[in-house]
Amino acid sequence: MATVIGPRHPAEEDGPADGDAGPALPELEDGHWMHRATEFAHTSFKSMARRLPALVREAVVLAWGTSRRDTAASIGLNVAAGVMTTLGLLATTGVLRQLFAAGPTPDRIRAALPALALAAFAVTVKGALTVAAGWAQARLIPQINYQVELRLFETTTAVELAAFDDAGFAEEMDRARDRGMAEAASIVDHTVNLVTGVVGVLATAAAVTVVQPVLLPCLLLAAVPEAVTAVRMARRQYLAMLARITRRRRMWMLAHLMAERRTAAGVRAYQMREFLLTEFRRMMAAETRAELRLARSQSTTRAAGMSVTGIAAFGVYAVLGGLLLSGVVALAAAATALLALQSARSSLRIAVFATNSLYEDALYYQDYRDFLDRARQRVPTGGGRPVDGFDRIELDRVTLRYPDTDKAAVDGVSVSIRRGEVVALVGENGSGKTTLAKLIAGLYRPTDGAIRWDGVDVGELDPRQTGAQVAVMSQDWWRFPFTAGQNIRVGRHDRPADRPGPSVEDAARGAAAHDMITDLPYGYDTLLDRQFKDGQDLSGGQWQRLVAARGLYRDAPLLICDEPSAALDARAEHALFQHLRRHPERAVVLITHRLANVRHADRIFVLDHGRLIQQGNHDELMAQDGPYRELFELQAAGYRAGAGEATV
Numbered sequence: 001m002a003t004v005i006g007p008r009h010p011a012e013e014d015g016p017a018d019g020d021a022g023p024a025l026p027e028l029e030d031g032h033w034m035h036r037a038t039e040f041a042h043t044s045f046k047s048m049a050r051r052l053p054a055l056v057r058e059a060v061v062l063a064w065g066t067s068r069r070d071t072a073a074s075i076g077l078n079v080a081a082g083v084m085t086t087l088g089l090l091a092t093t094g095v096l097r098q099l100f101a102a103g104p105t106p107d108r109i110r111a112a113l114p115a116l117a118l119a120a121f122a123v124t125v126k127g128a129l130t131v132a133a134g135w136a137q138a139r140l141i142p143q144i145n146y147q148v149e150l151r152l153f154e155t156t157t158a159v160e161l162a163a164f165d166d167a168g169f170a171e172e173m174d175r176a177r178d179r180g181m182a183e184a185a186s187i188v189d190h191t192v193n194l195v196t197g198v199v200g201v202l203a204t205a206a207a208v209t210v211v212q213p214v215l216l217p218c219l220l221l222a223a224v225p226e227a228v229t230a231v232r233m234a235r236r237q238y239l240a241m242l243a244r245i246t247r248r249r250r251m252w253m254l255a256h257l258m259a260e261r262r263t264a265a266g267v268r269a270y271q272m273r274e275f276l277l278t279e280f281r282r283m284m285a286a287e288t289r290a291e292l293r294l295a296r297s298q299s300t301t302r303a304a305g306m307s308v309t310g311i312a313a314f315g316v317y318a319v320l321g322g323l324l325l326s327g328v329v330a331l332a333a334a335a336t337a338l339l340a341l342q343s344a345r346s347s348l349r350i351a352v353f354a355t356n357s358l359y360e361d362a363l364y365y366q367d368y369r370d371f372l373d374r375a376r377q378r379v380p381t382g383g384g385r386p387v388d389g390f391d392r393i394e395l396d397r398v399t400l401r402y403p404d405t406d407k408a409a410v411d412g413v414s415v416s417i418r419r420g421e422v423v424a425l426v427g428e429n430g431s432g433k434t435t436l437a438k439l440i441a442g443l444y445r446p447t448d449g450a451i452r453w454d455g456v457d458v459g460e461l462d463p464r465q466t467g468a469q470v471a472v473m474s475q476d477w478w479r480f481p482f483t484a485g486q487n488i489r490v491g492r493h494d495r496p497a498d499r500p501g502p503s504v505e506d507a508a509r510g511a512a513a514h515d516m517i518t519d520l521p522y523g524y525d526t527l528l529d530r531q532f533k534d535g536q537d538l539s540g541g542q543w544q545r546l547v548a549a550r551g552l553y554r555d556a557p558l559l560i561c562d563e564p565s566a567a568l569d570a571r572a573e574h575a576l577f578q579h580l581r582r583h584p585e586r587a588v589v590l591i592t593h594r595l596a597n598v599r600h601a602d603r604i605f606v607l608d609h610g611r612l613i614q615q616g617n618h619d620e621l622m623a624q625d626g627p628y629r630e631l632f633e634l635q636a637a638g639y640r641a642g643a644g645e646a647t648v
């Protein structure tokens with residue numbers, strides 16, 4: 001049997017130094033979340049604590065806006081639990097005082113009983129309050145997630161298409177979606193934990209102060225080193241993660257290349273296995289060494305922290321002993337202080353951790369807030385004039401310049417499209433056809449010039465109603481993970497039952513997709529995504545038929561077809577073009593490089609570098625000595641030559 005394990009790489013035995021894991025792949029762009037990670041890494045705990053009130057306020061406002069009842073319960077019940085902590089400690093002192101008093105044991109126990117009952121009551125009630133507070137806190141999280149996610153997607157689906165061409169916008173959206181959104185619930189969670197921790201510390205401090213104020217500094221002295229060690233370790237881990245992040249991202253990238261269905265064929269066809277594995281081994285070895293170094297330094301920090309904590313505890317015991325001997329503190333109070341110490345330690349640890357996490361997560365949540373503010377400004381408002389079809393769409397010296405580009409993709413183009421016509425956009429790659437089609441479809445607004453529907457500027461029309469008049473068969477379609485039937489029906493999913501229009505099957509027949517769909521295992525109910533059970537894959541051409549069927553099902557008065565047949569075989573292409581013929585109720589804008597398909601168009605617009613350089617019907621353009629005739633003859637010559645060779 002052939003071995004499936006490649007030869008061992010030297011790195012496996014000794015592993016290179018970190019510097020050896022240099023880039024064989026090109027340098028990666030910083031991840032969009034890196035700026036927050038770096039900011040967090042360089043903020044001191046003191047600065048974090050200073051921003052704490054503002055962050056807590058923000059989290060409370062968010063939680064309050066989501067559920068007043070659960071917010072009030074989360075905070076109120078925790079405060080009440082704190083009161084019970086104080087009460088419990090005071091009752092314990094009472095018990096101890098009675099037990100340590102002089103007299104016969106049965107008498108002392110009897111005297112301690114009321115305080116004992118009170119302590120038991122406090123512990124029980126505190127337990128119940130803590131459970132109830134945890135419940136309210138757990139209830140808050142999904143409700144916040146629901147609100148925050150919904151708000152994000154309501155916004156991302158409403159913003160204008162042009163926003164997505166803006167690199168900054170797309171990046172902010174990724175940031176908001178990948179991390180910012182998830183941190184909304186976290187900041188509320190951390191805030192409640194912070195409140196719990198602070199209330200715990202205050203409750204303990206209050207009890208100790210009542211019992212004997214002198215013990216308060218001892219309490220703090222003993223609790224602080226442990227909390228500081230915890231923060232130090234978390235910080236060190238974070239910095240180590242940050243230092244290794246570039247390498248880890250490279251590893252993830254390689255891991256995807258080696259274990260992905262979509263890359264499997266390419267990796268095999270080009271025999272890339274050894275190349276990828278070698279890269280992976282190099283990085284893995286360096287990564288392992290870094291992990292080992294971190295483990296060592298963390299253990300050192302923990303050991304140092306434990307030593308300081310031990311010394312502090314020793315100091316507290318010594319002070320307590322001194323106070324006992326000098327009679328400043330009674331034995332019962334000293335015993336209570338030891339109990340309080342345990343409680344204060346864990347509360348302080350919770351509070352410090354919560355501060356750290358709250359600060360970090362709030363940075364990411366800010367990304368979410370910033371994105372929403374920015375995105376809301378990009379939601380098209382449009383006018384309120386109703387639209388019900390059109391007779392003529394006019395583009396008047398229309399220009400569109402994509403963000404961050406110097407050249408206009410469409411440059412001062414004036415064309416008109418009438419209902420009942422088929423017009424074609426022709427030109428070489430990058431000449432601006434798709435961009436012009438998107439302008440006609442209303443997906444982009446021109447940076448210059450005007451688009452008018454029956455003489456009215458589109459800016460004055462209701463954008464929803466304008467959009468409803470348009471169907472686009474785009475060349476870069478998305479494989480929606482729906483059934484075949486849904487993939488077509490989604491083209492007009494909101495069609496009222498009484499509105500006439502083609503059935504899903506009619507549309508599929510029109511796009512030569514019906515037979516292909518009925519051949520699928522579940523026909524129109526077949527799921528077209530292999531991630532689902534019984535999901536199926538379609539070929540590129542089969543998908544294109546489905547996309548064409550969706551466009552036909554939409555049954556709109558303006559049909560824009562951008563390379564609708566690029567992946568279709570000759571029969572499917574023929575069937576589709578039968579459907580794209582002239583129809584009195586519809587205008588068709590057709591983009592195709594197969595010029596035989598535009599011969600019958602009423603008008604052909606030829607574009608070059610974004611400019612309109614020729615227009616007319618096929619015969620008129622063939623009569624001119626221009627680019628259209630040149631392109632057409634080049635294609636026709638290919639066919640003629642093929643026919644000639646075939647006859648040889």
Ligand SMILES: Nc1ncnc2c1ncn2[C@@H]1O[C@H](COP(=O)(O)OP(=O)(O)OP(=O)(O)O)[C@@H](O)[C@H]1O
Nearest residue numbers: 165402405409427428429430431432433434435436
């Ligand atoms: N989203 C975008 N952001 C920036 N530039 C773009 C964008 N889309 C297209 N362009 C640029 O605009 C110009 C016109 O592109 P367009 O897609 O309209 O050409 P096309 O004629 O449809 O090309 P093809 O025949 O290859 O489909 C090209 O230079 C292209 O690089």
